[in-house]
Amino acid sequence: xxxxxxxxxxxxxxxxxVVGGSGIALCLREVGLDxxxxxxxxxxxxxxxxxxxxxxxxxxxxxxDGHLLGGTLAMALLGPWxxxxxxxxxxxxxxxxxxxxxxxxxxxxxxxxxxxxxxxxYPLILLLRRLLPSxxxxxxxxxxxAAFVSVVVASTVFVSEVSLAAVVRVHPATxxxxxFGTYTVVGVLEAALTTxxxxxxxxxxPDLVSVATPLHRRxxxxxxxxxxxx
Numbered sequence: 001x002x003x004x005x006x007x008x009x010x011x012x013x014x015x016x017x018v019v020g021g022s023g024i025a026l027c028l029r030e031v032g033l034d035x036x037x038x039x040x041x042x043x044x045x046x047x048x049x050x051x052x053x054x055x056x057x058x059x060x061x062x063x064x065d066g067h068l069l070g071g072t073l074a075m076a077l078l079g080p081w082x083x084x085x086x087x088x089x090x091x092x093x094x095x096x097x098x099x100x101x102x103x104x105x106x107x108x109x110x111x112x113x114x115x116x117x118x119x120x121x122y123p124l125i126l127l128l129r130r131l132l133p134s135x136x137x138x139x140x141x142x143x144x145x146a147a148f149v150s151v152v153v154a155s156t157v158f159v160s161e162v163s164l165a166a167v168v169r170v171h172p173a174t175x176x177x178x179x180f181g182t183y184t185v186v187g188v189l190e191a192a193l194t195t196x197x198x199x200x201x202x203x204x205x206p207d208l209v210s211v212a213t214p215l216h217r218r219x220x221x222x223x224x225x226x227x228x229x230x
Contacts, residue, residue, distance in 0.1 A: 002094065002101030002109050003161065012165030016108030023115040024088050030081035039078055042208055043086045046074055050090045068186060069154065071117030072147035073194045076125060077201070079210040080118040087114035108161055112154045121150035125211050136202040139212065144195030151187035155179045 008016075050070040070090075074083040088110050094100040101109045128142035159179050163172040198209060206212045 002091075002113075003105040003158070005102030005104050007102070007168065008105055008108070008161065008165040009167055010104075012161065013104040013107065016105060016111060016161075018107065020107030020110035020115065023119075024084065024110060027081045027084040027088075027114075027118065031085055039082055039210075043078055043082055046077060047086050047090050047093075050074065050087070051093060068190055068193070069113060069117070069151055070190070071113055071154075072121035072125075072143065072150045072190070073197060075117050075122040076143045076146075076194065076198055076211050077209055080122040083122070083210075084114045084118040087117065112158055112161075116154045116157065117147075117150045120153050121146040122211075124149055129211065136199060136206075139209075140195045140199035140202060143198045143211065144191040147194040148187040148191040151183055151190055152180075155183035 071083070071087050074087050077083065078086060091101060091109050091113050092106065095103060095106055095109070124146040125142050128145065129139060132138040132142055159172070159176050162170055162175060201209050202212060
């Protein structure tokens with residue numbers, strides 16, 4: 001899922017940096033507005049866990065490999081803003097220290113691995129939480145299903161990026177079959193892992209699961225609203 005350097009055109013890499021950078025900037029802004037100080041130790045542990053869990057790589061085709069992603073689990077535990085920032089940090093470490101993914105394509109990798117779980121997986125969890133019974137099993141299952149959907153969406157976006165902007169010869173149909181087949185299996189595994197982790201935490205430490213309660217935001221109140229209140 002990580003796109004290496006030299007694989008996509010410079011224009012695609014630039015667009016990726018703009019989109020990915022803007023998305024992470026928004027998440028950083030929201031992290032500053034939210035009360036996330038108590039979540040920072042959990043974010044550090046989650047980042048370490050994802051670095052280990054994502055390490056087993058299965059080569060798929062030229063320029064990519066298969067592995068667990070972990071993004072939706074991060075959103076379930078940390079919320080969309082801190083979760084996305086955590087996954088961006090993990091993606092950066094993988095690129096800089098492990099050689100998994102490129103620097104020029106870092107923006108697109110952030111989109112695939114951090115922003116899609118934040119803006120697809122997390123809202124889907126909230127939607128399912130409203131529709132399903134208010135039980136721990138239902139919430140854990142919702143997180144697992146959202147993880148599966150996020151993986152499939154990320155693989156679809158990846159195939160689109162590579163098919164449209166690769167500078168080497170790529171057969172889109174072959175790439176799509178390989179990616180969708182592999183990441184359907186990865187999605188099932190990730191759904192199972194996400195469900196098990198969330199279910200276990202809901203039993204022993206539900207306070208560590210952000211989606212167990214509505215996301216509370218600490219906003220600055222405009223001066224005009226204070227004047228009206230006075």
